[in-house]
Amino acid sequence: MRHWINAFVTLIFPTVVAGLVALIWNTTLGLITLCLWLFVALWSERQNISFFESWLNAPKPGSRPAVTARWEQVFKGLTKIQKRQRASEAALSRALDRFEQAARALPDAVILVNKASQIEWCNTRAEEYFQLKLNRDHGVQIDYLLRHPAFRVFMSNPDPEITLTLRLPRTGADRLVSVQMIPFGHEQGLLLAQDITEREQLEITRRDFVANISHELRTPLTVIQGFLETFEDVPSDNPEIFARGVELMSDQSRRMNRLITDLLALSRLENSSVVHEDIIDVSKLTHHVAAEARTLSNNKHRIDIHTASDLKILGAEDEIRSALSNLVSNAVRYSPTGGTITISWALIHDEPVFSCKDQGVGIAAEHLERLTERFYRVDKGRSQETGGTGLGLAIVKHVLNRHDARLKITSNPGRGSDFSIFFSSEKIAPQQELAV
Numbered sequence: 001m002r003h004w005i006n007a008f009v010t011l012i013f014p015t016v017v018a019g020l021v022a023l024i025w026n027t028t029l030g031l032i033t034l035c036l037w038l039f040v041a042l043w044s045e046r047q048n049i050s051f052f053e054s055w056l057n058a059p060k061p062g063s064r065p066a067v068t069a070r071w072e073q074v075f076k077g078l079t080k081i082q083k084r085q086r087a088s089e090a091a092l093s094r095a096l097d098r099f100e101q102a103a104r105a106l107p108d109a110v111i112l113v114n115k116a117s118q119i120e121w122c123n124t125r126a127e128e129y130f131q132l133k134l135n136r137d138h139g140v141q142i143d144y145l146l147r148h149p150a151f152r153v154f155m156s157n158p159d160p161e162i163t164l165t166l167r168l169p170r171t172g173a174d175r176l177v178s179v180q181m182i183p184f185g186h187e188q189g190l191l192l193a194q195d196i197t198e199r200e201q202l203e204i205t206r207r208d209f210v211a212n213i214s215h216e217l218r219t220p221l222t223v224i225q226g227f228l229e230t231f232e233d234v235p236s237d238n239p240e241i242f243a244r245g246v247e248l249m250s251d252q253s254r255r256m257n258r259l260i261t262d263l264l265a266l267s268r269l270e271n272s273s274v275v276h277e278d279i280i281d282v283s284k285l286t287h288h289v290a291a292e293a294r295t296l297s298n299n300k301h302r303i304d305i306h307t308a309s310d311l312k313i314l315g316a317e318d319e320i321r322s323a324l325s326n327l328v329s330n331a332v333r334y335s336p337t338g339g340t341i342t343i344s345w346a347l348i349h350d351e352p353v354f355s356c357k358d359q360g361v362g363i364a365a366e367h368l369e370r371l372t373e374r375f376y377r378v379d380k381g382r383s384q385e386t387g388g389t390g391l392g393l394a395i396v397k398h399v400l401n402r403h404d405a406r407l408k409i410t411s412n413p414g415r416g417s418d419f420s421i422f423f424s425s426e427k428i429a430p431q432q433e434l435a436v
């Protein structure tokens with residue numbers, strides 16, 4: 001309806017007026033009136049269009065030029081569209097920000113490349129792994145930066161099913177990453193890289209562990225099997241051979257038993273996350289451990305004890321006992337007859353310290369770093385002769401890790417060793433703290 005009124009005012013009304021003028025006066029005056037009317041109407045439309053043009057070039061939200069009512073409608077409509085567009089732009093930009101934040105926070109490296117393998121975007125992890133800088137390397141072809149022959153081949157024919165393992169340099173040990181290329185968007189690619197260094201390391205440790213255990217168990221089993229075969233061939237009335245065989249087989253089965261006991265102890269330590277907080281009277285424990293060591297030594301060594309009897313700590317008593325006992329029994333096993341072993345328990349610079357000193361064979365400096373590894377032995381023969389499993393110090397290390405304590409080993413080959421456990425002052429049992 002409004003549309004028809006507008007059409008009437010713009011076209012029919014001036015024509016009717018011009019007709020009337022022509023009727024009343026003459027045709028020429030009527031035509032002049034019509035032309036004048038149309039000229040004014042055209043002029044006004046021209047003005048509106050030029051306002052519209054300049055507004056379109058720099059549209060200011062909320063401001064609208066003074067125009068006729070009809071154009072007012074056009075401006076209103078346009079302003080509505082403009083507002084809707086702005087709102088959807090803002091939503092899009094928020095979604096992009098969120099996506100970028102999420103991609104930045106990913107624990108893996110992400111690089112977005114275009115069809116020419118040029119870097120379009122990457123997250124912080126990617127900058128760290130591949131030593132990139134997004135500002136600097138944006139638009140650079142990725143295989144220019146990663147000059148690995150295998151990576152070039154991988155990039156020449158990317159397949160999302162294939163993963164490539166790369167060794168990337170970094171300070172300290174190299175980083176191992178598994179790389180995957182996923183097609184994305186319009187001929188773009190998403191390069192994902194995951195740090196697998198720890199996983200690989202665990203896999204190597206697991207393989208070594210299985211190989212070591214198999215090796216450790218094979219020796220006693222071979223001895224037992226050898227004797228059993230001998231018994232089959234030897235006449236049953238040869239008691240000497242039987243007695244000797246049974247003795248050696250018992251030795252070997254005891255060795256296997258010790259090995260399995262230590263393995264189970266290690267596995268318990270690795271698998272339990274809770275550490276009990278008993279109040280441990282370490283002084284009392286030291287006397288127990290020393291008594292066991294005297295039995296092991298068979299009075300071949302002198303064992304001295306110096307303890308601060310009122311110093312107690314918090315922790316799992318059975319674990320601490322096993323750690324102390326391993327250190328003291330090692331001191332006996334690696335000391336020649338007549339050697340003195342000194343066990344002490346004291347507060348040194350606010351830290352409770354348990355120390356076990358011996359005058360034994362000692363350890364060369366190059367071995368110290370690796371002593372707490374499972375099955376690491378300096379002298380395998382001596383370890384086995386004295387009933388060692390190669391797991392004692394690994395157990396000590398685990399126990400200490402669980403109690404926030406550290407082990408310090410000082411040793412002089414041929415002169416003796418000192419194994420000291422430093423507990424944190426926070427582990428001092430509360431009632432003791434007052435006394436200290």
Ligand code: ADP
Pocket residue numbers: 326330331334358360361362363371376377378379383384387388389390391392393394417
């Ligand atoms: P093992 O059962 O072989 O004694 P451990 O884990 O207890 O295993 O010790 C690892 C190695 O550390 C031993 O094989 C030995 O070579 C060395 N070692 C440990 N304690 C002493 C010590 N008090 N004196 C000399 N060497 C020691």
